[in-house]
Amino acid sequence: MNKIELLELLHQEVVPALGCTEPVAVALSTATAAELVGGAIEKIEIIVNPSIYKNGMAVGIPGFKHVGLNYAAALGALLSNPKDKLQLFNKITDEISKKTIELIEKKLVIVTIDRSKEVLYIEAIIKTTEGTARCIIKNSHDNIFLIEKNGVLLSEQKELTILDNQLYKRLSDLKIEEIVRIIDSCTEEELLFMYDGVLMNTALADFGLSEQNKDGLGIAHSLKKLTKNDVLGDTLFSRIMVKVASASESRMSGCPYSAMSSAGSGNHGLTTIIPVVEFAKYMESEKIKLLRALAIAHTLNVYIKQFSGKLSATCGCGVAAATSASSAMVYLMNGSTNQMGKTIINMIANLTGMICDGGKIGCALKLATASNAAVMSAYLAYSDIVIPSSNGICASTPEDTVKNLGRVSKLGMQTTDKVILDIMLEKVMNNN
Template identity: 45%
Template sequence: MKDIRRNLVDILVAEVKPALGCTEPVAVALACAKAKELLGEEIVKHNVLVSPNVYKNGMCVGIPGTERLGLKISVALGFIGGHSENGLRVLETLTTEEVKQAEEYIDNNPVSVSPAETKEKVYIEVNLKGATRTSKVVIRTKHDNFVYLESNGDVLLSEEPQVEVAVTTEKEVNILDTITIKELVENVEALDFKDIEFLLEGITMNQEIANYGLDQKVGIGVGYGIKKSMEQGLLGDDLLNNAMMITAAASDARMAGVKMPVMSSNGSGNHGITAILPIVAYNKKFPQTDEKLAKSLAISHLVTAYVKNFTGRLSAVCGCGVAASTGATAAMSWLMSGDIKQVEGAMEHIVASLSGMICDGAKSGCALKLASAASAAVQSAVIANQNCFVPQKNGIVGSNVEESIQNLGRVSDKGMSVTDEVIINVMDDMNKVK
């Protein structure tokens, strides 16, 4: 076995983190908080630029602690009460008074948030001007990755010139480019429990927000509606419906802006919900040891990262549908049998079924997509467990699972770039209608 255990643990530590609120507006608030700290005085003028994908994902989503939606309130929250040292939990320490001040700020001041002319998926630039000082902050590639910091003309951090070189170098040594799913699973099976025990925190965290969405109708109420339908006998109390219910309920609460953190995966809270909660549903029906559970979560998060490596961090397709659900189905299939052929087969079922699910931004409707993603994850694992597989070279399904994921990446990253532009334009046009 090719020993890449250390590499895999490093990926998990980097990509599985708590986050409060939808990651794109949170990242904008984080950048704004940092820029305000570097300015050190009252803001006279500001300009916030974000990549089209960040713009799309933050346009309609609920923000924790407030009834307001979108990026403008995120900007104000970052300016008024954000603390950049909290990273992606930047909104967690905001007081009720600070939220009120932020709401008053956007009611009384024009807030500038515009799409930047960039092909970067994750890019946020904040320029501030005070009475006597200026500041500039840039986040790139990952939602909490500061690459440029400037305070009153003094450059405190500048990684911009090395970005392209760094990306090229990373691609040459990135194990996700060349690893097989078999190698990934075998290495996870050989991991020390203590190295991945922290992943179990995601179960507690994401279950808590799911329970909130089940106890009361928030957002659309997808999870709540499934629960009520199960109680009325319209739906059965089975694995598939339970996975749909808790996954959707967590997204209902998160997209509504409920002030509770979730364990994210690969830069997205909804990815974390989808990668974790179907496994929780499986564990409730078929209890596992903590070590087996932690290793299944590791498979889920790492397969999610594997898919995202080819589709891109943000894209025209729903990452919960094509990436996190692939991770969840791989993990559940592994829990069911441990058979690598069934794990690979379950993953290819997702490629065959959900590859066309578009991403039209983070919003309350995401709970419906997460319900579909959770349902497909369970269904795909169950079918594979019966040794029923998609044939090779079937649509975009390739000769093996690795080729299938790479084909999905080509369709998502290259083939749907125009689709992404159209989605953003449609949303932007609707947003302008008063």
């Protein structure tokens, strides 16, 4: 992989998203289908893989008071604005909200789970007074794989998985030091787009801590109070925890601020960016150093996700995003690539057991915990402390440790993922 290819990958994987990416991806599928066919909506059918359902079940939708993929699907169909991609919720009005609720109350929206679909999968079928349309999103949240109108295929991609894409295959073959070497060759101008994420995610965190924000459970505000005494104190650890928790809690509650995502996830973007920004402030790093550290964090996040899976039973914010941020922290301390690899091993040894039980307000706690662990692991690695390869799933290299993580995440936790979803579905049934 060369510099041009890596920058292309970063431009693909670091994009703004308004709201949790699972509901907005479902909305994108219905918006695409609805725009194709036009007319008054008579029925909407949504078929998703288990992870999409799990991550979209309880998370807030910006500018809307209800949660659930059925509402997201109806909103997308009524908005019919696929050109806005993952920021399409920015057009929600009171009238759209009213019509959405009417569609749900009339039971015109059906959401089902296809457990045979292991990769990210969303299929939307819309029937209107003008005809029918179908849209399939696959492999990534904004990747429109197929569109069909009145039974006529309009476009379809070749059947490729993410790892079949040569850009991602080349990334997964790299070693950590090779990734760092490529990014170190990038100029400030080439990486300046990284700063958009700094501004966007910092604004989200600041909004969450503002007095005007009344959404969420008060997790970030409560943690903030603890920084004023000796429970947490005003430290680098506590500042990172509070800001990450604030941004996640606001986003999961459906606040009207966009987040810069990473590897298809807004929460990954928060965990990848905010801790690195706060650490750079603490280190008084130059702007080019921060930009490169952010590029390293995003690239490693995408790299780890190639092995752990786009959506899985392990918390990607912990095992991928926070791990990548931790490695970037070592970089900001001018640590060696060997030490950056050590913190990856430390993080995987520490957080691999953190499960993903869907997108929700409670993610704020997981992100705070993972970010705290990232700082700890970075300082340990910088002191050349690393969990030995004789321990658990750790290997002698960070690359092999990531591969072991992938085996646990993709193979070892399949039953775990099924049980998690079963528990969540039982709650839905009990509430109906």
